[in-house]
Each structure stands twice: as C-alpha cells, then as structure tokens.
Amino acid sequence: MGKRVFDFAVNIINFYRRFSSEKKEFILSKQILRSRTSVGANIREALNAQSTMDFIHKRSISQKECDETIYWLELLFATGYISKKTLKV
Template identity: 80%
Template sequence: MSESIVGKKTFEFAIQIVNFYKKFSIEKKEYILSKQILRSETSVGANVREALNAQSKMDFIHKLSISQKECDETIYWLELLFATEYISKEEFESLKGQAQEILKIIRSIIITTKNKTHNS
C-alpha cells in the first residue's frame, strides 16, 4: 500500500493545503480557520501512513477511520471558509472535490477491509 492511490493522493493534497495555508495566512491575514484546515488535512495523510504500519487489521481500520474523520473535518473547514467568503467558488470546488475523492477512497478501503476481516 506504500505506493497506493490513497497514500499518493493524501500526500499531494497535503502539499496543496500547506501551500494554501502559507498563501492564505500571508494574503488574508487569517490564521485560525486556515490553521484548522492545515491540521485536519495533514492528519489525513499521516494516519494513512500510520495504517501502513498497523499491527493488525483492526489497527489498520482504526487508523483509516481517523483519516476518514479528519478528511470530513477538512471538508467542514472548506465549507466554512467558502461560506464566509474567504475562498472563491473555484478554490472551494477544487479543494472540496479532491477531499471528497479521498474520503470515498478511504471509506471504500475501510469497508473492504471490514468485509474481508468478517469473511475470514
């Protein structure tokens, strides 16, 4: 899974969010909401990476479940930034679309792993 789609996508998205945060904090001088999205999104990839070193299937599912929650939280912060007019519709749709794609992949992996665990 180290070369997995979800690992690659979460890392690439984290890079975008880090760059977004740097730009956002300089241009908009907004630090609270942007720091929240930085924390939640970088946690997604970190927990995916931790899942690679899981000690069991349940640990794997647990780490991915944390990633799932953090990804959904990232979407919340994006929605809030958009609703308060800190980000444009184009930025919002692009970032939210990427986050939703990652969320779907993570959910799918969790479901598949749970099904394999129960059928074993």
C-alpha cells in the same frame, strides 16, 4: 502512502501559506492545515498497523480528518474568505 494523498497535503500547505499571508486569517486556515496533513499521517500509520482492527481504526481516523477539512473549507466559503472555485479544488 499514496502519492495523491501526499500531493494534496502539499497543496494544502501551499494554500495555508498563501491564504494566511493574503487574507490574514489564521485560525480556520490553521485548522485546515492540521486536519488535512493528519490524513496522510494516519494513512501511513495504518500501513504499519499491528492488526486488522488497528488498520481499520487508523483509516477511519483519516476519513474523519477528511470530513473535518471539508467542514473548514465550507466554513471559509460561507463567510466569504474563499471562492466557489477554490472550494472545489
């Protein structure tokens, strides 16, 4: 699994810790935590795929989880929970 994927998962865990304690928002931030950490888990599963189709399937799940994470972040931005700077990180 790529270091970049792992590092981003660590960043999102730290974001969740700070965000949930500072903003007292737990529902959306927990969704971000779940979807973002799932990306790395599915990439790791893809590395152990039993077939090419299994590999493609696991990687496509990772892509969907990335898209879901973006959705939750955009929602937090649209409702004023996070700044544009935070959204770009």
